[in-house]
Structure formats: structure tokens, C-alpha cells
Amino acid sequence: MSGAFAFVVGTIPFLWQGLLMTLYVSAIVVVLSVVVGVVFGVLLAYGPWWARWPLRAYSDILRGTPLLVVIFTIYYLLPFAGLNLQPLPAVLLALVMFKTAHVSEIARGAIQSIPQGQTDAAKAIGLTFFQRLAYVILPQSVRRFLPPWINSVTDAVKGSSLVSLVGIVDLMLAAQQVIGRTYEPLPIYLLAAAIYFVINYSLSTLSRRLEARYAYIRE
Amino acid sequence: MAEALVSIRNLKKSFGRTRVLDGVDIDVGKGEAVVLIGASGSGKTTLLRCVNALERYDDGSIRVDGVEVGFRGEGAERRPRGERELSAIRADIGMVFQLFNLFPHLNARENVMLGLQKVRGLTKAEARERADHWLAQVGLADRAENYPSELSGGQQQRVGIARAVAMEPKLLLLDEITSALDPELVGEVLAVVRRLAADGMTMIVVTHEMIFARDVGTRVVFMDGGVKVEEGAPRDLLVNPRSERLKAFLSRLEMH
Numbered sequence A: 001m002s003g004a005f006a007f008v009v010g011t012i013p014f015l016w017q018g019l020l021m022t023l024y025v026s027a028i029v030v031v032l033s034v035v036v037g038v039v040f041g042v043l044l045a046y047g048p049w050w051a052r053w054p055l056r057a058y059s060d061i062l063r064g065t066p067l068l069v070v071i072f073t074i075y076y077l078l079p080f081a082g083l084n085l086q087p088l089p090a091v092l093l094a095l096v097m098f099k100t101a102h103v104s105e106i107a108r109g110a111i112q113s114i115p116q117g118q119t120d121a122a123k124a125i126g127l128t129f130f131q132r133l134a135y136v137i138l139p140q141s142v143r144r145f146l147p148p149w150i151n152s153v154t155d156a157v158k159g160s161s162l163v164s165l166v167g168i169v170d171l172m173l174a175a176q177q178v179i180g181r182t183y184e185p186l187p188i189y190l191l192a193a194a195i196y197f198v199i200n201y202s203l204s205t206l207s208r209r210l211e212a213r214y215a216y217i218r219e
Numbered sequence B: 001m002a003e004a005l006v007s008i009r010n011l012k013k014s015f016g017r018t019r020v021l022d023g024v025d026i027d028v029g030k031g032e033a034v035v036l037i038g039a040s041g042s043g044k045t046t047l048l049r050c051v052n053a054l055e056r057y058d059d060g061s062i063r064v065d066g067v068e069v070g071f072r073g074e075g076a077e078r079r080p081r082g083e084r085e086l087s088a089i090r091a092d093i094g095m096v097f098q099l100f101n102l103f104p105h106l107n108a109r110e111n112v113m114l115g116l117q118k119v120r121g122l123t124k125a126e127a128r129e130r131a132d133h134w135l136a137q138v139g140l141a142d143r144a145e146n147y148p149s150e151l152s153g154g155q156q157q158r159v160g161i162a163r164a165v166a167m168e169p170k171l172l173l174l175d176e177i178t179s180a181l182d183p184e185l186v187g188e189v190l191a192v193v194r195r196l197a198a199d200g201m202t203m204i205v206v207t208h209e210m211i212f213a214r215d216v217g218t219r220v221v222f223m224d225g226g227v228k229v230e231e232g233a234p235r236d237l238l239v240n241p242r243s244e245r246l247k248a249f250l251s252r253l254e255m256h
Helices: A003-048 A047-063 A065-083 A086-112 A116-124 A130-167 A172-181 A184-211 B044-051 B081-089 B107-118 B126-136 B153-165 B181-200 B212-218 B232-239 B242-254
Strands: B005-015 B017-031 B033-037 B059-064 B093-098 B171-177 B203-206 B220-222 B227-232
Touching: A003 A047, A003 A130, A003 A184, A003 B107, A003 B203, A047 A086, A065 A086, A065 A130, A086 A130, A086 B059, A086 B093, A116 B033, A116 B081, A116 B093, A116 B153, A130 A184, A130 B107, A172 A184, A184 B059, B005 B044, B017 B044, B033 B212, B044 B059, B044 B171, B044 B203, B081 B093, B081 B212, B093 B153, B107 B153, B126 B153, B126 B220, B153 B181, B181 B203, B181 B212, B203 B212, B212 B232, B220 B232, B220 B242, B227 B232
Parallel strands: B033 B203, B033 B220, B093 B171, B171 B203
Antiparallel strands: B005 B017, B005 B059, B220 B227
8 A cells, every 4th residue: 555655656746747737738728718708708799790700700610619629620720821830839829719719708698697777877977988898897797707717717727638639748648658657547547637626626616705705796 | 948958859769660759859948857758668768868878869969058969060970979979978967777777896885986086087085075975965874885785776776866966967867766666765766856856956857756747847748659749837737638648648647
């Protein structure tokens, strides 16, 4: 027993490097997708048709495609577009594009769930469009945005394991490489699963805390 | 009549193929409280929303203090006003809504302060002082820190009134402000409006409360099918209706 324990502990430094890559990929995907996705969501809710229409198509197509397909398509398509990206930027681009499609839809839904009366009241005191957005619509949308968004963040963490497909050593590939050397799949996979679980469980806990913080906003 | 603050001429508005306003003329003098009555669908709420540019009218004119609300330029040059111009015009026209429409993420004081800070450019301290003044005026000095969800309907509506009048508008629009209230809460809201009217606030009021129309209104306008059918002094019009349509409308009210 202690031998198995020591063995698992011995793999930790290598898995740690993988974990850092997983966190790095997840963080980049989450941050970029929320910034671009919220802007897209605002455009989907209020933009002119020439902005809404292509964003609608973008969001529908990417949300209707498996992430794996998106990654390989972009990975193999980029060279034809004259872009010779390294594997990591290429797969990051695919992940961000995929996640942005989801976030923009979550943001649009949250914004449009705010009753029209709120916009009327904000107009009636003379707020301009951006003031209405900043002080009335977006603060209220946050409460509706958070739960599905945190869900989508945990998906992003899990989805980041697909970077291993193009040879980037994240937690997933690190685990596989350790298994390749040791032929001990079960403890290593269990450890990797436990780490993914801890990350995502912390995120859902955070989400519940945040939701409780916004509970006073009731219509 | 006193000098006209609001002058509505030949106002027309359709939603799709349905004509909601079919050529309405109304003048409102400074300090007057004009009450619009009529069945639902008669166009009175749409008219009110046009005055505040919450709806764009198709044809005709609405001038508030000499300024055309929805459009700039004349004749062939006439164009819908842009976002910034509309915001500036709306800032001087207060509106209170049937469903209150308070901002649920802000407490009572912050609801009143928002426009004062962001539109009037008051400092936080000035806005806070003026907000507290108006909350006291509507009898809610002790509710400033409460969120809308913690207030009764009548209290929410009084915050709604404070939010509108704190902006010191030239004109106040009241859109069925007691329709969503429990009967025992109607009185406290009407008392606030009665005092505003007595203080000389110019108002256009859409209401189903005939007693209110009689007490506060300097003039009553009866609308039906998107046109003004009859207009006159409240005591006269409500007691001695001339048109058949107004007679029918008033008798339906009495049955309830």
C-alpha cells in the first residue's frame, strides 16, 4: 500500500507541470471568451442586422459542432488560410472560438431576460444607450448570466483536455505519459480525475456563493 | 388656458396594420393636469409613450416647451432624432409606470440618485441629498436603504414618483400608476400626485380612477379608437357626457 502511495506521489511533479498547462489553457479560454462573448451578446441583443446576422450564424454553427471537430477543422484549415500557427496557439484559437459562441448566447439570453420596463424606466430618466447598459441592464443580467456561464467555464476546463490531441502536455497527456511509463492506469487516472473534480467543484461552489450574493435582486 | 407647454397636433401611430392613434390634438398648459380616459386599446398609453419618445410616432407633431420630441428638421428634412438627442429630451420629461419599473438591483435612494448623477451631473453627495429630500416628500424617508423587493406596491410606486420628480422635469407623465396596486394602497399614491398637482407640476395622466380624474384633473380628454372624442372640465364631462361613446364608457365603469 505504501509502495503504491509512494509511486503516486512520485508522479506528482510531472502531473503538476501538466496541471499548470491545463490551468493556463483554461484561463486564456475563459478570459478571452467572456470578454469577446459579452460584446457579441450585446450585439446579438441590440446590434443592427448586419452585425446580428453573422454573429447568429457564427454562434449557431459553432454551438452545433462537437468541440473535437472544431479543433481539428481549425487546426488543419489554418495553413490553407496562410496561417502557420504553432499547435498551442492553433488549439487555443479553436477553444476560444468555440467557447465564445456559447458565452455570446448566454449573454444574449441574460440581457434579453431583463423586462422591457427596465429599459423604459432607464430611458425615461434620460440615460443614454451605454448608460442604460452599464447601470441598469448589465448589472441585472449578471445574476442570470452567472449560473450558465460557470457551467460553461467548467466545460472549458474539461474541454481543455483536448489540447492533448495535438501533443500539448496538459494534465490529461501528462497522466497518459506517466501511465505509458508505469503501466498503472487506474491510480493515475483516478488522481487526474480527482484534480479535475477539485477545480470544477471549487468553481460551482463559487457560483453558488455569487448567486446567493445577488439573491436580493428580485423583480 | 395658460401658455401651452405641450402641444400635440394630428398625432398618428400604427403598430403594423393597426392604427392606434388616428390624428389626435391635445394642448396642455403650464401647471395643468390633463387626464386621459378611455377603454384599453383606445390609444391613451401609446400617446403617453410617444410624448416621452418611448414610441416613435408616424405622423403629426408633439412639441414640449417648443421642441419637437421625436424628430428634427421640417418637411422633407424631417428625420427621427438620434439616441443622444432623445436622451436629452427625455431627461426633462418624467414618467411613472403602471408596473413601477424600479431598478431592482438598486435601493430606493439609489433608484432616485441614478439619473441625478449620470444625467444631471450632480455629485454623489448632492444627488443623495436631493434623493432623500424627495423620498421624504413621498413619505419614505425611512425606506431609503430598502430594495424594491422589500417595499409594498404603494411604496414602490412612491419611489417611482420620487425618481421622476427629483429630475425636476418640465412635464410628468403618469401611466395608470395605480392599476397594479391593491385597493388599500391606491390612496397613498394618489395623495402624492394630488400634492404635486397642487404645487403646479404639469401632468398628463392616464387613469381608470374617475374620482382621481375629477379631483386632480384640470381637464379630461376621452379617447376612443385612437381619436379624441370629447374633452372638457372634469366635473362637466364626467357628469354630463355628450357623446354616446363616453356615456357608454362611463356606464360600463359604474357597473364595476
